[in-house]
Amino acid sequence: MTPILGLMIAATSWGIIWYPYRSMEAAGLPAPLATFCSYVVAVVFGSLVFRHVWPQFLRFPMALFLIAVTAGVTNVAYLVAIMEAEVVRVVLLFYMAPLWTVPLARLLLHEKIGTIGAMTIVLAMGGAVVMLWRPELGAPMPRTPHEWLGMLGGFTFALCNVLVRREMRASPEAKSLAGAIGVVLVAIPVSFLLVKAPLNSWPDLVTPHGWLLVIVGVVLMSSGLAMQFGLTKMAANRAAVILLFELIVAAIAAHYLAGEVSRLQDWIGGAMIIAAGLLAAFFEPHAVPVESSLNGDGVAAR
Numbered sequence: 001m002t003p004i005l006g007l008m009i010a011a012t013s014w015g016i017i018w019y020p021y022r023s024m025e026a027a028g029l030p031a032p033l034a035t036f037c038s039y040v041v042a043v044v045f046g047s048l049v050f051r052h053v054w055p056q057f058l059r060f061p062m063a064l065f066l067i068a069v070t071a072g073v074t075n076v077a078y079l080v081a082i083m084e085a086e087v088v089r090v091v092l093l094f095y096m097a098p099l100w101t102v103p104l105a106r107l108l109l110h111e112k113i114g115t116i117g118a119m120t121i122v123l124a125m126g127g128a129v130v131m132l133w134r135p136e137l138g139a140p141m142p143r144t145p146h147e148w149l150g151m152l153g154g155f156t157f158a159l160c161n162v163l164v165r166r167e168m169r170a171s172p173e174a175k176s177l178a179g180a181i182g183v184v185l186v187a188i189p190v191s192f193l194l195v196k197a198p199l200n201s202w203p204d205l206v207t208p209h210g211w212l213l214v215i216v217g218v219v220l221m222s223s224g225l226a227m228q229f230g231l232t233k234m235a236a237n238r239a240a241v242i243l244l245f246e247l248i249v250a251a252i253a254a255h256y257l258a259g260e261v262s263r264l265q266d267w268i269g270g271a272m273i274i275a276a277g278l279l280a281a282f283f284e285p286h287a288v289p290v291e292s293s294l295n296g297d298g299v300a301a302r
Contacts, residue, residue: 003233007242010227013219015249018082019257020216024209030195031083034213035076036187037206041217042180042224046173049221053174060174063167067175068182070160075183076190077153081146090150100158105236108162117238120276124241127272130265131247161239164231172228179224244273 024034047054057064081090102121105111113121164175197205206213231239248270 003230003239004242006226006230007234007239008245010223010230011243011246012249013223013226015246016253016257017216017220018079018250019253020212021079022083024212025083027209029205029209030191030197031079032076032187032191032194033202033205034209035079036184036191037209037213038216038220039075039180039183039187041214042221043177043184045218046177046180046221046225050173050177053171053177056170056174057178060167060170063163064170064174064178067160067163067167068178068185070156070163070182071179072182072184072186074153074156074160075179076186077149077156080190080194081149081153084146090147093147093150094154094157100155101162101236101240104158104162105165108166109236111235116279120238120241120279123279124244124273124276127269127276128244128247129269130272131251131269133265158240161231161243162236164228165234165236165239168232172225172232175232176221176225176228179228180221241276244276248273 021031021034025031078090078094081094102113106113160179167175170178195202227243230242234242251266251270
């Protein structure tokens with residue numbers, strides 16, 4: 001149950017993390033710059049608390065580099081997209097991630113999907129569609145560059161989760177720190193590209209939100225560690241379903257923090273996602289540990 005708890009903590013954090021970013025953007029701090037600053041805090045915090053993991057970056061450079069890149073693209077794409085496009089469509093496109101996870105886990109991890117696994121994926125994705133579907137917005141396909149960003153974020157999220165599961169030699173702390181570093185590196189060029197304010201004015205934009213950025217950064221690193229632990233200990237397909245719990249948290253947060261009205265279909269969809277999570281947690285057979293299917297170099301053995 002501990003890996004499930006880690007994933008639930010991560011999903012809960014991401015279900016409400018949009019609110020401080022949206023508040024900061026409304027107050028004049030663009031989302032890419034806020035993302036960069038908060039993840040700088042996360043990297044500093046992680047470097048101090050997990051300073052013992054730095055040697056792992058020399059031992060497993062390529063694995064941690066790939067985790068960093070995919071995590072960076074995921075977080076920056078999601079946060080930029082959700083600030084600039086219709087939230088409903090971006091979230092729906094992003095949470096196609098479990099569908100990407102199926103072929104990626106099969107290709108990279110050789111995970112097989114049994115009957116229960118297939119049922120959980122169908123039930124969870126069905127619940128996501130029920131919660132987020134708006135007939136007036138049309139089919140859940142990208143229409144704008146920001147919506148394409150939402151879909152890209154969902155794909156790289158799935159890929160990052162599979163890569164985390166595949167890399168069993170590095171610790172969850174090292175993988176969490178690598179992810180935060182990746183977000184910083186991706187957010188730098190995106191900030192230069194999208195932030196219209198002159199570079200010399202950036203400190204003035206950031207300063208009023210200093211303490212909030214520190215709090216968000218610490219929360220991000222802590223929830224990232226919880227997610228890395230859960231992903232390391234659990235099959236990727238199963239983890240992808242449990243992470244859909246974020247949709248329920250986001251719906252509740254939107255109701256109480258943004259004044260959005262919950263509908264009957266929100267509760268029906270949420271119940272479907274909870275049912276899928278219970279199936280995954282209690283009835284799906286545990287996957288064979290990845291370590292047993294890897295050779296000494298961490299490459300899948302035939």
